[in-house]
Amino acid sequence: MRKRYDYFQVEEKWRKIWAEKKAWKVDLKKAKKPYYNLMMFPYPSAEGLHVGNVYAFTGSDIHGRFRRMQGYDVFEPMGFDAFGIHSENFAIKQGTHPKEQTEKNIRNFRKQLKRLGALFAWEHEVDTTKPEYYKWTQWLFLQLYKAGLAYRGKAPVDWCPSCKTVLADEQVIQGRCERCDSEVIQKELEQWFFGITKYAGRLLKNLEKIDWSERTKLAQRNWIGKSEGALIKFQIPKSKYQIEVFTTRPDTLYGATYVVMAPEHPLVALLLGAQNEKSEIRNGEEVREYIEAAIKKTELERTELTKEKTGVELQGLKAVNPATKEEIPIFSADYVLASYGTGAIMAVPAHDQRDWEFAEKYNLKSTMVICPLEPRSHTCPVLEEAYTEPGYLVGSGRFDGMPSEEAKWEIVKSVGGQKTTKYHLRDWLISRQRYWGVPIPIIYCKKCGTVPVPEEDLPVLLPYVKNFRPTGKGKSPLATVESFLNTTCPKCKGSAKRETDVSDTFFDSSWYFLRYPSVGLEVPWSQQITRRWLPVDMYIGGQEHAVLHLLYARFITMALKDIGLIDFEEPFRKFRAHGLLIKGGMKMSKSKGNVVNPDEYFESRGADAVRMYLMFTGPFSEGGEWSDRGIQGVFRFLHRVWAMAHKAQDKKSGLEAMRHRTIKKVTEDIEELKYNTAIAALMEYSNEIAKEPAKKDVETLLVLTAPFAPHITEELWEILGKKGSVHEQKWPPYDPKILKEKVLNLILQVNGKVRDIVQVLPDISAKEAEKVALESQKVQKWLSGQKPKKVVVVQGRLVNIVI
RNA sequence: GCCGCGGUGGCGGAAUUGGCAGACGCACAGGAUUCAAAAUCCUGCGAGAGCAAUCUCAUGAGGGUUCGACCCCCUCCCGCGGCACCA
Secondary structure, eight states, X not given: OOOOOXXXXXXXXXXXXXXXXXXXXXXXXXXXXXXXXXXXXXXXXXXOOOHHHHHHHHHHHHHHHHHHHTTOEEEOOOEEOOOSHHHHHHHHHHTOOHHHHHHHHHHHHHHHHHTTOOOOOGGGOEETTSHHHHHHHHHHXXXXXXTTOEEEEEEEEEEETTTTEEEOGGGEETTEXXXXXXXXXXXXXXXXXXXXXXXXXXXXXXXXXXXXXXXXXXXXXXXXXXXXXXXXXXXXXXXSOEEEXXXXXXXXXXGOOEEEEOTTOHHHHHHHOSTTSOOSXXXXXXXXXXXXXXHHSOHXXXXXXXXXXXXXEEEEEEEEOTTXXXXXXXXXXXXXXXXXTTSEEEEOGGGOHHHHHHHHHTTOOOOOOEESSOTTTSOOOOOSSOOOSOOEEXXXXXXXXXXXXXXHHHHHHHTTOEEEEEESOOOEEOXXXXXXXXXXXXXXXXXXXXXXXXXXXXXXOOOOOXXXXXXXXXXXXXXXXXXXXXXXXXTTOSEEEEOOOEEOHHHHTTSHHHHGGGTTOSSXXXXXXXXXXXXXXXXXXXXXXXXXXXXXXHHHHHHHHHHTSOSOSOSBSEEEEEOEEXXXXXXXOTTTTOOXXXXXXXXXXXXHHHHHHXXXXXXXXXXXXXXXXXXXXXXXXXXXXXXXXXXXXXXXXXXXXXXXXXXXXXXXXHHTTOHHHHHHHHHHHHHHHTTSOBHHHXXXXXXXXXXXXXXXXXXXXXXXXXXXXXXXXXOOOOOHHHHSOSSEEEEEEETTEEEEEEEEOTTOOHHHHHHHHHHOHHHHHHHTTOOOSEEEEETTTEEEEEO
């Protein structure tokens, strides 16, 4: 009796059985070989599960299933990163409420995710919007606060006028909001920050020792942006003030012909003095106007590269170059950023292109102090633009003739400068003036100041508010909710006000992996369980989070280690970024109308076919291209496997060597996440088996295919009358001795071109191979009697005859 | 501008890392089956020449190293990603 392959019935049947048996449950307390297989949890959008999610999760699940068959106790949790502006905006548009909308979306996601046939540990689901989760997010905030890593500060911050909230540095892409692409403007606001910059050096250094995708590490390195340089002070004569600059090129100090301070530099304001007050600066009015205008500009306007540089001289004041002792002019210009280094620079027009352009415009002196060639034996060229490469010093007093790299630190020493390292990374701004997020657990009391909410009072519940629209006035909508805003001070019991901003959603996701194993417990995480399960063994996710989520998670983990709450400082032992699934050569997006709905294919081809096809489109780490017709290929493959399992005979297989080769190939490919070639190997093997199916081969094929297509393999395993589940089978070993074919196809080349292929014994010696080659008729034809100049023998592969 | 990755049939992609270029699959063509279609199965499928055996050319372009190059080196072109007035 032979049934047709009815994927729908098969998949539904096993989904039910697995759920009933709790087939993937691991005992977190007792597991002997714990393996934490993590995937980036999704944001549950109203559009439903995206095929990109399915792609990522399938790749991760295959890895989990593979490890499980290798004998690990695999914990593969799933959850929802459900707070955030996205759902809030959606709710505003639809006239719903984010809470209800989110609950609805999660129900839908859960239903869709269950069709995937993954190992998900649903009893450990995390939902970041649930008080039982965000209670601990708030608790975490308090721990960081106690440790001095969460602080409130007034600073010019990036404000998105469309999202009506401030943004973290990481969320501003080239002066635009990452989410809505609006031009970001600067606002001076008092906000909460996390002190991630304290960890810059460690975040950078640890990259050397963690097993992560190289490109992800590279993106983090770029973002952290280390520069080694020096702090050098320029005295303002007859005053108590000095301008301290940061430079990576102290070797050019003798060429510093003016200094520049950023418009926001506090010393500029100080030197200007109060309005109407007498100042040393002769053109105070002009300077004031310039600074006001500069501060008003958007980030985009200020960083526009093509724009001509502007600035204003602080007339009447000079600074002394500590090397030349020369008095040089002082400028304020917005090409110098307040947020980096000391907010002031020494300008060396000859050796910095930006300074060159500025000096040209304002007719400032330029002195060449680095010569590209050894100056004693060459004349230095006349520059037509800044020379920024290393070279030899000239016009630099006793340092003349020294290579610039060498002179650097000597010069720093000679002027009493200080060697330092600076990073581009900025502190993490976590305040958001929005509704749908975790309330920051802080109370402001007139008497006691800033008071953290006592831990026993957590969670600070996010109130259900009908009007949750952003106000746009630099305040969260929660500020209008009297019952939330007004509270009593935990210290003096007097009346006090709550912080009304919520925290960045990236804070929610910066620690969820710690919560998963401990879900349901009345502590943020159990020490015992955490010691057994963390750090995460394998983390798979998108590259787009390289400098957002992945950096934040590392920072939080490091901070927790220092506070003494966990005993490891890197959260993810291994991280692999997967590629992007595209369609028609383009990223999928609603506006292009090329978004693939996975449900449609779950219906028409089944989850196994969807899983397998997605993995077949290309290397998992590179991404792939979805084609509506392409899925037919794996669908046919599954049908053929179905058919051959029904036809399989209990007889000796003629495919021993191939079986072992396939096991080897599939094992190694899965190990490296090269699922596309693993599947190709399975197809090749099955193409051979199909000719005369022997049970032994079909069984091996089913075991090897199980991680990719869990339902059909389980069904066929049962149909073959095998005991237990195919997923409980041990991953098959291969025997290197059986790998080799009995005959070797020896390639015979003449002048590097293949002219003949002969079958020989695999262990043929070099001498014999040469003899065989020279005897070949075809080779002789090409030789046409000539004596070979040289014969190259590659053992077990080829012979190349050179004439 | 700097850094990184890539460019292979009509398409997605392989190639044990210097050793048979195009595995596997899609699409396409021919055939079988069918009243017919779908599905399925078999065969073919880089380009050019040839009845054929076979030969020539071909991995973005040009050059080089090598017995031998998709792979290594140099120059250039194109695409993607990260950073970017960061001193």
